[in-house]
Amino acid sequence: xxxxxxxxxxxxxxxxxxxxxxxxxxxxxxxxxxxxxxxxxxxxxxxxxxxxxxxxxxxxxxxxxxxxxxxxxxxxxxxxxxxxxxxxxxxxxxxxxxxxxxxxxxxxxxxxxxxxxxxxxxxxxxxxxxxxxxxxxxxxxxxxxxxxxxxxxxxxxxxxxxxxxxxxxxxxxxxxxxxxxxxxxxxxxxxxxxxxxxxxxxxxxxxxxxxxxxxxxxxxxxxxxxxxxxxxxxxxxxxxxxxxxxxxxxxxxxxxxxxxxxxxxxxxxxxxxxxxxxxxxxxxxxxxxxxxxxxxxxxxxxxxxxxxxxxxxxxxxxxxxxxxxxxxxxxxxxxxxxxxxxxxxxxxxxxxxxxxxxxxxxxxxxxxxxxxxxxxxxxxxxxxxxxxxxxxxxxxxxxxxxxxxxxxxxxxxxxxxxxxxxxxxxxxxxxxxxxxxxxxxxxxxxxxxxxxxxxxxxxxxxxxxxxxxxxxxxxxxxxxxxxxxxxxxxxxxxxxxxxxxxxxxxxxxxxxxxxxxxxxxxxxxxxxxxxxxxxxxxxxxxxxxxxxxxxxxxxxxxxxxxxxxxxxxxxxxxxxxxxxxxxxxxxxxxxxxxxxxxxxxxxxxxxxxxxxxxxxxxxxxxxxxxxxxxxxxxxxxxxxxxxxxxxxxxxxxxxxxxxxxxxxxxxxxxxxxxxxxxxxxxxxxxxxxxxxxx
Numbered sequence: 001x002x003x004x005x006x007x008x009x010x011x012x013x014x015x016x017x018x019x020x021x022x023x024x025x026x027x028x029x030x031x032x033x034x035x036x037x038x039x040x041x042x043x044x045x046x047x048x049x050x051x052x053x054x055x056x057x058x059x060x061x062x063x064x065x066x067x068x069x070x071x072x073x074x075x076x077x078x079x080x081x082x083x084x085x086x087x088x089x090x091x092x093x094x095x096x097x098x099x100x101x102x103x104x105x106x107x108x109x110x111x112x113x114x115x116x117x118x119x120x121x122x123x124x125x126x127x128x129x130x131x132x133x134x135x136x137x138x139x140x141x142x143x144x145x146x147x148x149x150x151x152x153x154x155x156x157x158x159x160x161x162x163x164x165x166x167x168x169x170x171x172x173x174x175x176x177x178x179x180x181x182x183x184x185x186x187x188x189x190x191x192x193x194x195x196x197x198x199x200x201x202x203x204x205x206x207x208x209x210x211x212x213x214x215x216x217x218x219x220x221x222x223x224x225x226x227x228x229x230x231x232x233x234x235x236x237x238x239x240x241x242x243x244x245x246x247x248x249x250x251x252x253x254x255x256x257x258x259x260x261x262x263x264x265x266x267x268x269x270x271x272x273x274x275x276x277x278x279x280x281x282x283x284x285x286x287x288x289x290x291x292x293x294x295x296x297x298x299x300x301x302x303x304x305x306x307x308x309x310x311x312x313x314x315x316x317x318x319x320x321x322x323x324x325x326x327x328x329x330x331x332x333x334x335x336x337x338x339x340x341x342x343x344x345x346x347x348x349x350x351x352x353x354x355x356x357x358x359x360x361x362x363x364x365x366x367x368x369x370x371x372x373x374x375x376x377x378x379x380x381x382x383x384x385x386x387x388x389x390x391x392x393x394x395x396x397x398x399x400x401x402x403x404x405x406x407x408x409x410x411x412x413x414x415x416x417x418x419x420x421x422x423x424x425x426x427x428x429x430x431x432x433x434x435x436x437x438x439x440x441x442x443x444x445x446x447x448x449x450x451x452x453x454x455x456x457x458x459x460x461x462x463x464x465x466x467x468x469x470x471x472x473x474x475x476x477x478x479x480x481x482x483x484x485x486x487x488x489x490x491x492x493x494x495x496x497x498x499x500x501x502x503x504x505x506x507x508x509x510x511x512x513x514x515x516x517x518x519x520x521x522x523x524x525x526x527x528x529x530x531x532x533x534x535x536x537x538x539x540x541x542x543x544x545x546x547x548x549x550x551x552x553x554x555x556x557x558x559x560x561x562x563x564x565x566x567x568x569x570x571x572x573x574x575x576x577x578x579x580x581x582x583x584x585x586x587x588x589x590x591x592x593x594x595x596x597x598x599x600x601x602x603x604x605x606x607x608x609x610x611x612x613x614x615x616x617x618x619x620x621x622x623x624x625x626x627x628x629x630x631x632x633x634x635x636x637x638x639x640x641x642x643x644x645x646x647x648x649x650x651x652x653x654x655x656x657x658x659x660x661x662x663x664x665x666x667x668x669x670x671x672x673x674x675x676x677x678x679x680x681x682x683x684x685x686x687x688x689x690x691x692x693x694x
Contacts, residue, residue, distance in 0.1 A: 005029065005044060009083050014099060016042055025049065030102060033078070040078065043098040047085060050093045059096050065142055066165040073133035075153065075163035076101040103161050108213070109149035117220035117248065120255075124285045126152070127214050128278055129160025134210065135274035137165075138203040141405035145201060147209035148190040149216065188229035188236075189222040193265050196233040200401065204267040207277055211262025211270075214281075218255055219247045223263065237265065240297050254284050254293060261292035269295070288492070395419075401444025402456055404437050411437065411456050419450040427457040431486055431520020434461035462518035469513035470506050470525070478506045478525055486519035493525040499554035499585065503530025534589055536579045539572050543593045546572045550589055558590045565653075569596030597651040600624065604646040606639065613637040613660050620656050631660035638663055 005027070008015050014031050020041070021028040031042040049055050063080040070076065079099035084092050108126065112118070118126070130152060137144060144151075144165055153161040192208035195201055215223045223241035226232040241263060243256035258280050264270045271277040271292075280290035400414040408424055415422045427438040436459045442448050465485050470478035479489045498507045510524040511517050535553050538546045547557040567573045576590045577583060603623050605616050614635035617627045620642075631637065637660035644650055 006083065006085065009042065009097060010079075010081055014040065014042060014079075016044075031099075033099070039102045041075075041100040041102045043100060044083075044085075045096045047093050047095055050082075050095045056096065063096070063098060065140075069137055069140055069142065069165075071133055071136040073129045073160050073162060074137065075103060075161050100163075101161075103153045103155050103163070105153050105155035105157075105159075105161075107150050108152040108154060108217075111154060112149055112216060112220065118217045120218070120251070120285070123214065123217040124281055125158075126154065126160055126217060127210070127281050130162055130210055130213065131274040131278040131281070133160070133162040134203075134206050135278065137162075138206070138274060143201060143203060144206050144209075145195075146187055146190075147206050147213060148187045149213055150187075152213070188232040189224065191233055191236050192267070193237045194267060196236050202267070202403070203273065204270045207271050207274060208263055208267070210274075210277065211259055214262065215241060215244060215259045218244045218251060218259070221247075223259075252284070254290055257292040257295050258284065258290055260297040261295040264295070264297070395450045396447045397450050399440075399442050399444055399446050399448050399454055402437050402440050404432070406437055408435070408437075408456070408458055415454045415456070420448065420452060420454040423453050423455045425455055425457045426460045428460050429463070430457075430459035431462045431518070432459040434459055462520050464516050465519050467509060467511055467513050467515050467517055467523065471508060471513070472501060473506050475504070475506060475525060475527055478509075482509075482523050482525075487517070487521055487523045490522060490524050493527045495529045496526050497531050497533060497582070498528035499532045499552065501528040502585070503528050530585055531582050532585050532587075534575065534577055534579050534581045534583060538575045538579060538591070540567075541572060542570055543572060543591060546575075546591050550591075554585045555583070556586065556588045558588050560590055560592050561595050562592050563596065563598040564594040565597055567594035567596075569594055597653070599649045600652045600654075602642070602644050602646050602648045602650060602656065605642060607641045607659075609638045609640045609661065611639050612663075613639055613658060616642075616658055620658070624652055626653065626655040628655050628657045629660060630657055632662045633660070634663070636663045637661065 005016055009031075013035055014033055017030040017032070019027055020030050026043045026045045029042045029044065031040050032038070033040050045059065049059075060080075063077065067077040067080065077098055077100050080097065081099075082094045082096045085095045086092055130147070134144065134147070142165065144162065146164065147162070151162060151164045153163055155161060190209040190212040192201065192205040195205060212223050224232050224235035224239070226235065241259070243253070244259055245251040245253045245256050258277075261269070261280075262271055262277060271280070276291065280292050283290045397419050399420065400418050402411045402414070406414075412422045412424070430436070430438045432438055438457045438459050440454060440456045442454065448454070463486070465487070467487070468481055468485065470481055473481070475493050482489050493506075496507060501507045505528050507526045507528050509526065511521070517523075532554050534555065535549050538549060541549075543559060547559075550557045562573060564571075564573050571594050573592045573594050575592070583589075600623070602625070603619060605611070605619050607616075612635060613629065613633070616639045620627050629637075631640075639658055640661055641659040643657045643659070644654075
């Protein structure tokens with residue numbers, strides 16, 4: 001039924017733009033939130049669904065549930081409502097709509113269609129985003145039920161966004177696998193076997209579909225293809241997909257194991273949670289061994305077929321219809337057993353021939369049939385008497401399956417609706433949060449007498465347990481000890497340096513030993529690398545202090561002495577290898593310890609007063625001393641003493657103080673005296689030589 005989309009919704013708050021997508025249930029338009037000024041996506045449901053009261057109630061419930069999902073890998077729902085819209089007949093119908101986050105990008109379906117298979121790294125990144133979204137939605141009690149490339153958006157920034165929870169169901173309503181038209185919910189190429197058989201679905205159904213998506217990202221094609229949805233559904237139930245490595249040369253075979261485990265026919269053999277699935281993908285890409293390595297898809301298929309042979313509770317397959325005159329049987333897919341009925345053709349002539357052969361055999365079998373009828377009659381009489389004696393036949397029913405996401409009130413409602421008596425007990429030995437379902441008896445899915453008791457246990461909360469000290473133990477010993485106390489040990493131990501723990505032995509745990517943690521808490525084990533680091537702060541401290549610090553780091557000290565002009569005697573000048581160097585435990589580190597300055601002897605010099613300062617200075621400076629003068633400092637001053645004195649031990653380069661006196665004055669000669677007393681010029685007369693004249 002077509003409808004006329006208005007230009008705005010909610011009294012003009014949301015403007016409706018161009019159509020950007022559509023499906024069997026709704027149309028999606030780009031729009032604008034005029035109040036907040038942001039671009040949005042508007043999902044408007046089909047008008048012909050608006051008259052279905054059951055659908056409307058379910059839509060409102062689901063819109064409320066999905067709107068609570070707040071995860072970066074899930075397209076957010078901002079608002080919901082209903083709008084009066086005219087259909088093509090001019091009638092006014094209230095059509096529900098959702099206001100959603102607008103993601104600019106491409107769907108994974110479009111990317112695969114344009115480019116084919118993705119690289120392993122790209123497939124890993126997309127898968128991690130999808131599984132993160134499922135991990136969160138499952139924890140919130142929501143099963144998507146239609147995981148496929150068309151419902152996975154890759155934004156222009158590379159962010160993975162899972163969208164379209166339109167046919168999702170809360171886990172509390174997970175038994176509703178069929179739509180009102182009794183069609184299987186989901187898309188055939190990504191349909192889990194239990195969806196194809198019309199059985200209850202759970203979180204593992206989403207993981208099966210995610211496995212199909214991973215398979216297509218790695219190979220460029222879905223795991224199963226066929227001419228019809230029925231043919232594809234049949235393969236999901238009864239065939240094992242071709243291993244991806246057989247399609248893509250060079251692809252690691254571990255991808256085969258991960259895909260096979262995710263797509264196990266028997267859901268008991270699949271990944272239990274999206275977290276387990278994601279951890280295997282990460283482990284493979286980081287060079288580790290995924291848990292799926294031990295999975296055998298052929299054993300899983302065998303178990304699944306064995307289960308399919310058991311009587312199923314629920315609708316049974318109808319025999320193939322025969323059309324007279326054509327000799328043709330119509331094909332039908334049996335959702336209970338996962339098999340095809342009524343395949344093949346026969347002509348009318350062949351049919352008549354078969355009748356003649358059957359008539360010829362009837363006479364031979366009449367006696368056998370009569371004997372069987374007689375035995376059955378005796379059995380029937382016996383059963384009738386038994387029923388009379390015991391008040392008639394006992395009525396049985398299927399025990400509902402209670403899940404962790406259900407509250408005690410909902411569990412009680414489901415069990416009593418099925419005709420059983422509900423009894424609730426407390427589980428005092430659980431690692432789950434308080435009020436979480438832990439177990440039930442009888443198990444869900446089994447047959448039990450109506451009115452009988454179904455006991456359900458809910459956790460009183462995780463016990464508090466002290467983390468033991470496992471330092472010095474092997475990794476295996478520590479893991480066993482921790483798990484025995486109810487802790488969960490992360491897969492791979494972290495490696496770190498240690499000064500006192502041997503290589504590969506446990507150094508510590510996180511949370512630390514002695515702390516009290518909830519039972520079921522996750523513990524990380526650290527093991528020694530056998531290496532340690534030369535500590536800082538060794539220089540400038542005493543030899544004893546430095547030796548003690550090395551011993552604390554699991555190292556030994558080798559001492560060497562050396563003179564130092566800057567370091568006091570007994571202090572460490574340097575270390576080899578230097579501080580911060582990584583070395584093996586027990587290694588030797590050389591400490592160079594200062595002896596102080598080098599001592600030298602003051603040389604013997606002439607201090608009798610006959611040697612000049614210049615000559616004595618030269619002798620002392622040549623011996624490495626510095627010279628300080630006390631007295632006359634002229635080069636020809638005479639040296640009368642030194643301090644420290646000759647023969648004394650002093651630091652090399654010390655200063656020697658030299659005591660001096662002025663040099664002696666020279667004696668006057670006679671010639672010079674005569675000359676100096678007689679002036680060549682008579683100062684009185686100013687004449688030169690000769691007798692004076694009057």
